[in-house]
Amino acid sequence: MTEEEARLQRTYYTIPIGPTHPSLKEPLQFSFDLEGERVVDVEIKPGWNHRGLEVLGMKRNPLQTLYLAERLCGICSVSHLITFSRAVENALGIAVPPRAEYIRVIIAELERIHSHILWAGVAAHELGFDTLLHLTWRVREQVMDILELLTGNRVNYALVTIGGVRRDITREQEPLVRQALRYYKDLLEMLVDAFLHDPTIELRTRDVGVLSYKDALELMAVGPTARASGVKKDIRVDQPYLAYPALELEPITPDLFRPEVHGDVYDKIIVRLLEVEQSIGLIEQALEKMPEGEIGRATKEEMTELLVQIKKREGEGIGRHEAPRGELFHYIRFQRDSEIPILWKVKCPTYSNLMSYRPMFQGAQIADIPIIIACIDPCIACMDRVIVRRDGREETWQIAQLLAKSWEKTRRLKG
Amino acid sequence: MILAQIIEQLFKKPATNKFPVKYMPKSVSAFLKSGRPIVPPVPTPPRFRGKLIYHREKCVGCEQCGRVCPANVIQFVPQEKKVRFYLARCTFCGQCTDICPADAIEMSNEFLLADYNKYSKNLVLE
Structure with missing residues (x-):
């Protein structure tokens, strides 16, 4: 034939x-x-949705590109910022003071809380459960307010800079952060009940969009998509960076909640909700262990000095970070006598997760298409x-x- | 549990702040001209990153702010050795305020910057 x-x-x-x-x-x-x-x-x-941001980044100096990199994504913006800074620090051999590393961890985990709660709302909306969408998005406001308080901006915080952070967490702000964490701790029970013990959500998400353990490994899924299939994969644990080595942390897999791993959409909800809990714990630990001291480059002398240093040196560097959607990767290369990088490459978690759509869709019904599309938390702009x-x-x-x-x-x- | 939340919400004030008015007026420009009071926006926290303030007399014309601005907001005016800000492009990162050696740039609490014309008086700082 x-x-x-x-x-x-x-x-x-x-x-x-x-x-x-x-x-x-x-x-x-x-x-x-x-x-x-x-x-x-x-x-x-x-x-x-191609915007040519990498080309723009190869036309300006890293201090300008920092907040351009942040705008790669509107939700996981500080992840891009941390990864880009780490790539530049890696290329130029800049050390980051310990307090700045802790502040980076706190902001990254606060962002994970807001991203996962946002995703939960979107998932509820795709299932037609709009009451839950409005409820989750209302409770998300608390973490947005805390981020605005700590950084000055509600989204795209512009907090991290090369070699440190730009604003310290003051003594007056700490109790407010703790108060917000308590609010989410109390709330989590309600969210788990609303999502995981709801018969309609169970009917719509159990055994839908299944990604098996083998497929997740073979297709190189990352982040919550991989962890929901039982793959214990988390950059924060596998290759610890920032202040993560000092914090207690285990990759979250759905077997912590129910006996066996299925890899379906229900498991992805479990992983994301449990990760909100994990992030709350991480921020509490980080607030406890945060040392006093410097926070890195924020003064005018240091910023000017940094631009001079970039012009003098050459080299290449990578940065990796566990963004809310999975592993994020930045590569940067500098040449001598120029403060403008000659190469900047970004690999986003959605790019790694895109291949896992195929096994997830096989055998699904038309009505399941929206929730399966949403379940890897795709970020196309990234x-x-x-x-x-x-x-x-x-x-x-x-x-x-x-x-x-x-x-x-x-x-x-x-x- | 979610049912309890819904019933509780029936008797509570909505979480949304009805800014600027509770209901959309028939004509926005007529409403603004009438000078009737508007519902105030949610207050901003301290050290909020809002509209830039430029102290022209302090500026020494060193052009450092232009080197760190990600959005090319800042234009240097060589005749006067001062700068001009096109705020319609500003991304509110505040790097210019950090690097300014003369502390000539500041950030305010103002954030209501919507305008029909991106070169309007409100959006070009000199």
Whole structure:
């Protein structure tokens, strides 16, 4: 049977969803092959939200790029900031004072709380449970207020800088942070009850969007998506950085809540809710153990000195961080006599998790599509990195073309 | 448990602050001209990062602020050796206030900056 005959014989038909669709928060194109109500296969086409931020970053100095990097994502903004700073610190060999590392941890964990609660609301909305959406988003305001108090901004906090942080957590602010943590501790029981003991949510999410342990390993899923399948994978534990080595922390997997791991959407809810609890504990520990002292570069002399240093030195560096959605990676390279990096590359958690959509969709019903799309907490604005536009035509490159380009470059460099 | 929350909420004040008015007026510009009182916004915390304030007389024209601004807000005016801010682009990171050697730039509590014209008087600081 030729390929043409096989195509004519197939009984399924294809529906496109996206790039813009009511169930999608950000543009991403799906094309589902359907057999009746069942999804047989899915094709995913990213590239609708490409903004060329990396190119902008290669036209300005790192102090300017810092707060551009923060705007890669509106939700996990401080994760990008921490990762970018760590990449630059790695490239230039800058040490960060211990107190600054603790403050970075506190802000990162506060952000995890707000991101996971936001996701829980979105998930409830995708299931049609809008009461829960409004409830979760109302309680999220508390952590947003604390972030505004500590940093001066509600989102995109601009707190972290290269070599430290820009604002200290004062004695007056500490009790307010503790008060907010207590509020979430009391609230968590209610959230767990509302999400995990609700019969409707159980019906809609159990055994839906299953990602098996094997698939999660093979497709290199990261963050809560991987942990919900039972893979104990967390950069904070595997390769501790910042102040995480000093804090007690275990990767959260769903077997802490129910006996066996299924890897379905229900497990992903479990992992995210338990991680909110974990983050509360981490912030409490960090507040306890935080040493007194310097917080790093914030004065004018130090900022000017840093720009001089960047111009003098050369080198390359990487930064990694466990963002709320998974592992985040930044690479940066400097050349001598220039304060502008010649290369900046970002790899976002959604990019790693995108491949796990395929096994999750196989066998799902059409009505389950929105919740499965939402369950990896996709952040398309972070992810869209490679797109080629030439002569008004748009090509998205396949692996063979990319390989050919790579080989061509090797040949060119060899001369 | 969630049912208890919902019933409790029936008798509580809504969490949303009805800013600037409770109901959308028929004509916004007519409402603003009438000078009727508006519902105040949620108060800002101390050290909030709001609209920039520029102390022109303190400025020494060193151009340091332009080197750290991520959004190219700051334009140098060579004839006067002063700077001009196009606030429509400002991202409120506050790096210019940190690096200024003469403390000529400050951040205020003001955040109501919406305007039809990005070059309006309110959004260009000199």
